[in-house]
Amino acid sequence: xxxxxxxxxxxxxxxxxxxxxxxxxxxxxxxxxxxxxxxxxxxxxxxxxxxxxxxxxxxxxxxxxxxxxxxxxxxxxxxxxxxxxxxxxxxxxxxxxxxxxxxxxxxxxxxxxxxxxxxxxxxxxxxxxxxxxxxxxxxxxxxxxxxxxxxxxxxxxxxxxxxx
Amino acid sequence: xxxxxxxxxxxxxxxxxxxxxxxxxxxxxxxxxxxxxxxxxxxxxxxxxxxxxxxxxxxxxxxxxxxxxxxxxxxxxxxxxxxxxxxxxxxxxxxxxxxxxxxxxxxxxxxxxxxxxxxxxxxxxxxxxxxxxxxxxxxxxxxxxxxxxxxxxxxxxxxxxxxxxxxxxxxxxxxxxxxxxxxxxxxxxxxxxxxxxxxxxxxxxxxxxxxxxxxxxxxxxxxxxxxxxxxxxxxxxxxxxxxxxxxxxxxxxxxxxxxxxxxxxxxxxxxxxxxxxxxxxxxxxxxxxxxxxxxxxxxxxxxxxxxxxxxxxxxxxxxxxxxxxxxxxxxxxxxxxxxxxxxxxxxxxxxxxxxxxxxxxxxxxxxxxxxxxxxxxxxxxxxxxxxxxxxxxxxxxxxxxxxxxxxxxxxxxxxxxxxxxxxxxxxxxxxxxxxxxxxxxxxxxxxxxxxxxxxxxxxxxxxxxxxxxxxxxxxxxxxxxxxxxxxxxxxxxxxxxxxxxxxxxxxxxxxxxxxxxxxxxxxxxxxxxxxxxxxxxxxxxxxxxxxxxxxxxxxxxxxxxxxxxxxxxxxxxxxxxxxxxxxxxxxxxxxxxxxxxxxxxxxxxxxxxxxxxxxxxxxxxxxxxxxxxxxxxxxxxxxxxxxxxxxxxxxxxxxxxxxxxxxxxxxxxxxxxxxxxxxxxxxxxxxxxxxxxxxxxxxxxxxxxxxxxxxxxxxxxxxxxxxxxxxxxxxxxxxxxxxxxxxxxxxxxxxxxxxxxxxxxxxxxxxxxxxxxxxxxxxxxxxxxxxxxxxxxxxxx
Numbered sequence: 001x002x003x004x005x006x007x008x009x010x011x012x013x014x015x016x017x018x019x020x021x022x023x024x025x026x027x028x029x030x031x032x033x034x035x036x037x038x039x040x041x042x043x044x045x046x047x048x049x050x051x052x053x054x055x056x057x058x059x060x061x062x063x064x065x066x067x068x069x070x071x072x073x074x075x076x077x078x079x080x081x082x083x084x085x086x087x088x089x090x091x092x093x094x095x096x097x098x099x100x101x102x103x104x105x106x107x108x109x110x111x112x113x114x115x116x117x118x119x120x121x122x123x124x125x126x127x128x129x130x131x132x133x134x135x136x137x138x139x140x141x142x143x144x145x146x147x148x149x150x151x152x153x154x155x156x157x158x159x160x161x162x163x164x
Numbered sequence: 165x166x167x168x169x170x171x172x173x174x175x176x177x178x179x180x181x182x183x184x185x186x187x188x189x190x191x192x193x194x195x196x197x198x199x200x201x202x203x204x205x206x207x208x209x210x211x212x213x214x215x216x217x218x219x220x221x222x223x224x225x226x227x228x229x230x231x232x233x234x235x236x237x238x239x240x241x242x243x244x245x246x247x248x249x250x251x252x253x254x255x256x257x258x259x260x261x262x263x264x265x266x267x268x269x270x271x272x273x274x275x276x277x278x279x280x281x282x283x284x285x286x287x288x289x290x291x292x293x294x295x296x297x298x299x300x301x302x303x304x305x306x307x308x309x310x311x312x313x314x315x316x317x318x319x320x321x322x323x324x325x326x327x328x329x330x331x332x333x334x335x336x337x338x339x340x341x342x343x344x345x346x347x348x349x350x351x352x353x354x355x356x357x358x359x360x361x362x363x364x365x366x367x368x369x370x371x372x373x374x375x376x377x378x379x380x381x382x383x384x385x386x387x388x389x390x391x392x393x394x395x396x397x398x399x400x401x402x403x404x405x406x407x408x409x410x411x412x413x414x415x416x417x418x419x420x421x422x423x424x425x426x427x428x429x430x431x432x433x434x435x436x437x438x439x440x441x442x443x444x445x446x447x448x449x450x451x452x453x454x455x456x457x458x459x460x461x462x463x464x465x466x467x468x469x470x471x472x473x474x475x476x477x478x479x480x481x482x483x484x485x486x487x488x489x490x491x492x493x494x495x496x497x498x499x500x501x502x503x504x505x506x507x508x509x510x511x512x513x514x515x516x517x518x519x520x521x522x523x524x525x526x527x528x529x530x531x532x533x534x535x536x537x538x539x540x541x542x543x544x545x546x547x548x549x550x551x552x553x554x555x556x557x558x559x560x561x562x563x564x565x566x567x568x569x570x571x572x573x574x575x576x577x578x579x580x581x582x583x584x585x586x587x588x589x590x591x592x593x594x595x596x597x598x599x600x601x602x603x604x605x606x607x608x609x610x611x612x613x614x615x616x617x618x619x620x621x622x623x624x625x626x627x628x629x630x631x632x633x634x635x636x637x638x639x640x641x642x643x644x645x646x647x648x649x650x651x652x653x654x655x656x657x658x659x660x661x662x663x664x665x666x667x668x669x670x671x672x673x674x675x676x677x678x679x680x681x682x683x684x685x686x687x688x689x690x691x692x693x694x695x696x697x698x699x700x701x702x703x704x705x706x707x708x709x710x711x712x713x714x715x716x717x718x719x720x721x722x723x724x725x726x727x728x729x730x731x732x733x734x735x736x737x738x739x740x741x742x743x744x745x746x747x748x749x750x751x752x753x754x755x756x757x758x759x760x761x762x763x764x765x766x767x768x769x770x771x772x773x774x775x776x777x778x779x780x781x782x783x784x785x786x787x788x789x790x791x792x793x794x795x796x797x798x799x800x801x802x803x804x805x806x807x808x809x810x811x812x813x814x815x816x817x818x819x820x821x822x823x824x825x826x827x828x829x830x831x832x833x834x835x836x837x838x839x840x841x842x843x844x845x846x847x848x849x850x851x852x853x854x855x856x857x858x859x860x861x862x863x864x865x866x867x868x869x870x871x872x873x874x875x876x877x878x879x880x881x882x883x884x885x886x887x888x889x890x891x892x893x894x895x896x897x898x899x900x901x902x903x904x905x906x907x908x909x910x911x912x913x914x915x916x917x918x919x920x921x922x923x924x925x926x927x928x929x930x931x932x933x934x935x936x937x938x939x940x941x942x943x944x945x946x947x948x949x950x951x952x953x954x955x956x957x958x959x960x961x
Contacts, residue, residue: 036221042219044215045368045369045418046221046370048452049451049452050452050846052844055368084214092210092214096214099213100206100209103206103812105209105213106668106815106819107368107369107417107420107667107668108209108212108668109219109367109369110368111212130858135853139852141368141850141852143365143366143367143421144419144668145815146818146820146859147818147822147856148856149811149815
């Protein structure tokens with residue numbers, strides 16, 4: 001790194017799952033590392049480090065992004081949502097419960113990212129057809145399920161949410 | 165014919181009420197045991213869904229350093245020296261070479277050929293082979309130190325093609341009747357050579373291991389792994405440690421599929437060597453590039469096949485030659501080859517069979533376990549043959565299989581009599597019915613015959629059938645002598661003790677479910693001990709679809725004994741009285757299943773206690789302009805003996821089927837100079853949700869009486885049928901056979917147009933790939949540009 005010059009460590013302020021955080025980091029530190037190592041939110045996973053697998057999916061101001069591709073300097077003042085914010089008051093969300101019941105989680109390593117992608121989909125209000133759900137999770141790779149039960153889970157959650 | 169018992173998948177009912185389910189598994193959760201429709205909820209599901217589950221890289225060990233591996237960049241070379249740059253202060257890091265290994269420099273597995281680290285003066289046998297280890301307190305220092313290490317090597321000639329290799333890891337022959345003589349009498353002889361390449365397991369969690377040195381001189385490793393006792397054994401030998409000093413603890417494991425069967429032993433040794441020298445915890449967390457570059461793949465194979473059919477339409481002779489590429493070291497290759505050879509005939513009655521197999525050494529990274537373990541390679545060839553025979557006879561591929569598939573009482577090439585639990589015909593009929601195979605096949609045929617010049621896509625349907633031996637091959641289970649234990653603790657809890665790991669397939673759910681059923685208690689009353697070699701006995705590795713059948717069977721027997729003992733002590737039912745009956749422990753050891761013992765030398769006898777049976781029907785669209793294949797539908801019917809947990813069983817079928825579809829269509833490792841070229845997720849592609857068809861799984865139950873619950877294992881079965889079903893569907897669509905996997909657009913277009921076929925899969929090119937020409941050599945813009953950037957979206961239309 002020497003000949004590029006040393007990066008300065010500075011403060012970045014944003015919210016994570018509704019809580020205000022201040023982290024001291026270099027501006028290019030990946031949001032993924034800030035979440036996992038600085039804030040001890042290890043629910044967000046690293047699968048490839050290059051934006052292919054979606055295991056590190058988070059919402060930034062509601063937008064679905066790969067945290068491995070986002071430098072922390074870009075989230076100043078933003079609202080970041082991770083899997084740790086999905087359950088409320090110690091209860092699984094409708095989406096989590098649907099994953100549990102349909103078998104949408106197997107090894108579980110893609111699950112946090114799938115939940116976040118599913119959350120973004122549910123928030124979008126898009127009609128929960130098979131194709132629309134497939135589109136919504138196309139950036140999230142799963143090697144265990146063949147996706148069928150993940151799609152079932154999101155469809156079930158959409159159905160239950162609509163009845164609330 | 166006996167009706168198969170079918171389990172129909174059902175979605176949980178939708179509810180209108182707001183969800184108020186607590187994080188703990190509700191006590192009214194649907195289903196205990198198979199009497200109820202869906203089975204209990206996944207035991208570790210809530211932790212995985214909330215992000216609380218701790219995978220290896222999530223574990224925090226204060227003061228831990230980061231480890232790295234310096235790897236060879238030659239496929240075959242002598243390691244002359246290791247140069248450490250004087251300009252770097254080496255006191256900042258820890259360096260480990262082969263000289264630091266306290267025990268034998270051997271990764272203990274089947275053969276003793278693989279070193280933990282290549283020593284100076286030793287032979288580098290493949291690209292990305294580990295030579296030096298480093299650890300540093302932070303990643304920046306580690307990265308800098310890595311750049312300051314140079315391996316001095318002297319290049320040696322490399323072998324890449326298993327057909328040209330002269331070093332052999334194993335060879336086997338299976339023979340029944342007189343295949344050569346019977347082939348002479350055949351009315352029709354169909355011959356084919358099929359090649360399949362490497363496949364990457366691509367678990368989404370990379371390999372990861374953390375070694376923690378202890379005050380007693382031992383070391384504990386925490387990692388992503390399938391087989392705690394494989395690692396334990398490897399540590400004892402290379403680190404020169406006794407049983408108690410080497411401890412292995414499984415962290416939550418993000419997928420394995422065989423890819424975390426043997427390689428984690430190497431990572432555990434590397435992390436341990438650094439940790440012991442440093443006397444601090446060391447984290448050895450692979451990134452995706454390192455994981456793909458260095459760890460094992462599915463074995464490439466060449467299968468040369470001749471089938472003879474008599475004038476009366478019987479399959480009278482099979483002559484099969486299997487050549488597998490083991491890569492540079494033995495790893496599990498002999499066992500992979502063995503399973504491949506034993507399954508090569510496919511699930512068909514034939515009196516005269518000769519199957520020979522050999523596994524060869526090449527200068528490529530060692531190949532190892534991957535779901536199916538040799539069978540997907542040879543059964544692809546077997547099913548290609550059957551489909552080509554049907555084509556040649558103008559017979560229905562369904563009818564041909566109905567005629568030839570093994571029935572109860574039939575004899576396999578090893579002389580094994582299939583006495584029971586033979587569900588081949590049931591899975592075939594179930595898959596055919598669900599997919600309306602005959603009707604669709606007639607439709608696609610009419611579409612093919614009526615296709616006009618201007619057609620842009622073609623639709624086809626394909627069928628495949630397979631068998632898969634349950635549990636270890638031959639006398640493997642006897643040699644393993646697995647133990648599963650059940651204890652009643654002194655504070656009145658029921659606890660399962662096994663080394664069987666959870667990696668998504670459901671071990672932690674189905675074990676308590678089986679035990680609770682046998683004890684007559686609730687699912688939630690049965691706990692499961694962590695997979696820690698200092699706590700649990702050696703239940704054998706979590707491989708070979710053996711966990712539910714073999715270890716699950718041991719647990720049921722242990723539970724029956726525990727229940728009888730408690731009930732005889734207390735005079736009351738187990739459920740009423742167990743809380744005050746402890747401490748008590750039952751250690752249940754494997755006893756041979758009934759049947760003819762397997763002769764490992766002559767390859768005769770019962771190769772497996774029972775077989776699982778699978779049929780798949782795939783429907784594809786082939787783009788006639790680009791050769792791209794889209795798999796639209798896939799039905800997979802599987803006889804797994806007994807369904808323990810329908811949702812998890814379906815999950816295995818669906819996931820395995822999509823891996824097989826990937827194997828059939830897009831997953832191919834490319835090699836140059838023995839190095840994987842597409843060693844990233846951006847370049848090694850697996851199916852996404854948009855590539856995946858809606859997968860339909862049908863579970864068929866033909867119980868096996870050798871185990872108390874009748875279950876035969878499921879994990880690997882669907883992997884055997886997906887690829888041949890897809891390739892048959894491609895043929896149905898476009899009328900050409902693709903003999904090599906994957907059936908890429910390049911291979912399909914070559915087959916359709918007669919253009920030269922791309923090189924066979926799995927074989928490294930000798931020379932480095934031609935580099936992209938410098939920008940000034942590219943032709944000037946406009947239509948001559950090789951990749952035209954669309955400037956005006958409207959211009960394309």
